[in-house]
Amino acid sequence: MNRLSGVFQFLLGFFLGIFLLVGGTASLAYVVFTRMNANPEKPLFAEEKPQDTTANADSDPASQQATETKPVEEVVSTETVMEEETEKLPQGAYRAKVTWSTGLSLRSQPSSDGERIGGVEYDTELIVLKSSADGDWQQVRLPNNQQEGWVKAGNVQEIE
Numbered sequence: 001m002n003r004l005s006g007v008f009q010f011l012l013g014f015f016l017g018i019f020l021l022v023g024g025t026a027s028l029a030y031v032v033f034t035r036m037n038a039n040p041e042k043p044l045f046a047e048e049k050p051q052d053t054t055a056n057a058d059s060d061p062a063s064q065q066a067t068e069t070k071p072v073e074e075v076v077s078t079e080t081v082m083e084e085e086t087e088k089l090p091q092g093a094y095r096a097k098v099t100w101s102t103g104l105s106l107r108s109q110p111s112s113d114g115e116r117i118g119g120v121e122y123d124t125e126l127i128v129l130k131s132s133a134d135g136d137w138q139q140v141r142l143p144n145n146q147q148e149g150w151v152k153a154g155n156v157q158e159i160e
Helices: 002-037 053-058 061-068 072-084
Strands: 094-098 104-107 116-120 125-131 137-141 148-152 156-158
Touching: 116 148, 125 156
Parallel strands: none
Antiparallel strands: 094 125, 094 156, 104 116, 104 148, 125 137, 137 148
């Protein structure tokens, strides 16, 4: 009887060990795969302005309404001024829009090893200044903040 009890203990311990090993591995795999499946955060590019919600919360509602609604004449005159402010392009430069769906990295040098100095979102307008000697890179300028850098060629489309 004592011998049967030892064999039973061994088998019970063996199967319990196998069960814990398989269960622990499956739990760990579940945790790892669910974290890998989550979407990453949206990148924040240099030309995006973070929304300042604290300034709006501190001001009174009357001043908020005054800033939100503008007379039609004021809106029209602002648009006219914006059209007049369009800068003159250097010779050979042209306006273009980003066609790459995830946006482009703005680099300091015309190479993949160049330091990343910013980014440009999809469908953002920019000014193409020139192309590299091999034609693989384009030097661009962002109209809103005058930042210049290099992007991979073929990811923008000329407009106008």
